[in-house]
Amino acid sequence: MMRRLVILVSLAGSLWAQVTFDRILNADKEPQNWLTYSGNVKGQRFSGLKQIAPANVKNLELQWVWQAKSLEKFETTALVVDGVLYTVEAPDTVVALDAATGRIFWTFPYTPAADARPCCGRVNRGLAILGDTLFLGTIDAHLIALDVSTGKPVWNTAIPIPAETPDSRGRYGVTHAPLVVKDKVIVGTTGGDGAIRGFIDAYDAKTGKQAWRFYTIPAVGEFGNDTWPAGDRWKTGGGAVWNVGAYDPESNLTFWGIGNPSDSHNPDKRVGDNLYTDCVVALDADTGKLKWYYQFTPHDDMDWDSTQVPVLADIEWQGRPRKVMLWANRNGIMYVLDRTSGQFLKGQPFVKVNWLSGFDEKGRPMRVPGKVATEEGSEIYPTVLGATNWYPPSFSPSTGYFYIPGWENAGTINYLGRRSKDLGITPMADVKLLPNLRTDDDGYGIIRAFDPKTGERKWEYKMGDTTWGGVLTTASDLLFGGGREGYFFALNARTGEFLWKASLGGQINNAAMSYSVNGKQYVTIAAGTSLFAFALRE
């Protein structure tokens, strides 16, 4: 009801600080906040906070817990802006909490359309913010702008479904956190295990009007369409985009990882490289025009989506400063690319890999003969579930190391025309803790630190189970991680030394983030269906 409030309220004082794009670009200068899914637009998942350090991390204690009503996997990384934490209860309900106490400010409930059928869980990985507006992508393919103070919708845009797939509406949706670049909100669609044509869209942040679209499967007459069989096969080629991208302000390029070709079990029916599946694409952020691409797995027959978070780093490369992109791929290879030109600089396995014999002079991978899908089955490492997956890695400007969470010693028997068979035990993520009966022969979880300049592995932390959890590093040289065993733990980021753990009673299917309120540093992680916040004991 209309209520003009006349109680004497002070209207003096300036409006609270808006989250400008300049603040987002310079997020490293305000480490008390966490302004994007990855903490910055570079995808580094690195916190500049130092209060929690290797010497005192053993004094972490629980500050608060927020329990979601949803029983879906909790994959969201929260945002924190000036003491307010914004997160998502799967699939698409947004909540604002006091970041110091976990008490609730507001809820935006959202019920997706009943015909929304994302392939792998009704999940959400996060939000974006610009000005006084939050942006939410939904599993029924809407992009919604919310008032950051009240959670009320400002606009709600139905993402247009490609004309080539009128019967696949329920397959399209958004599960990743949007990325804000300047005045635009960029999202991609999930659904690449079904008959979709993938795309990346940009929308005007003020109005919700579509600004540009980049199709991840080129149409007839466009460059790359000849990497698909003649006919209509390209129209349902897959190429979903279900993880957030990154942005480089110097080149004005935004980078996005593209998912597998559809369908992954019948590669013989889509002869060719199948661009731009399993690629990273570099797009002009203003127009969506393709500047360069690199394909990690041409003609993928292993469902190796390249939907990992692009990690941008400025490192010394062969004696000179170079602006690179680090990429730990589901196919088991760690890459270093020049992010301005797309030039392939280096690729090396970070776990057991048996399909790669090397790279040609342009960086195209060469497969070991026979290590492809066959009718009788071919043993391939890593598994179809990936040496790593969507869960985020980290780059620490402090140590200079690239940290990769993943699976070691996990493989697959790959059959042509039918589902592959796991070697050992290769479980999907779950909410609950489950009995672990595996041995190392069944595969196990790892966090490995690499020096990207040399490719040298600096250390490894081994988990008793596989993992679906990402990693966070901090300026105090801590690394926070977790996994299926439900332990949230801290390691020394320089040495890998185990320093602290908390048993949280549910699987960890997301990555930690950190912020501070009134000078007190917090680190959060979701486990099971709850969000936990830790800080040093006072």
Added chain:
Amino acid sequence: MASGALGILLLGQQPSGDPARGKAIYEGKGDCASCHRINGVGGRLGPDLSDIGVPRGAGRGGGGGGGKQATPAPEPTLNLTALETSIVDPDADVAISNRLVRVVTKDGKSVTGRLLNHDNFTVQFIDPQGKLHSYMKADLKESTVLTKGLMPSYKDRLSSQEVADVVAYLSTLKGPGK
């Protein structure tokens, strides 16, 4: 035929005012936007009115699952009388979600806003600038929830026709993009 607090005729629950004039009053003479927000424009202290024109009050009907025959839910209706009353006699029925809270910190600073949540130890509210606040009650001298006097009556500020115009305008608000 229904009549509101001012006896405005609301034929068949259709607003008798003019929405365009009502919009002008909302944005001008009424100064409603200083406290209320519509589709991202206006203050945040009062309730967001972006979808105030969406009919409400429908029951859930019966059953639904378990193999039982669902009972059709009654058609929701827009209560124009309640809209009118909220303008001319706003204290008559203050929704619990529209309460204010005033806190005074131990150093004497007073802050008032719309109450969002409170418990034994903390209180959360939104201030007129749209900033979200959370305090530990142990850090406060006072924390008082206010349930009346939140909005002035427009009974003597607007004519019956002007109120009807505003009601007509509000009844057109169906949410963003609608």
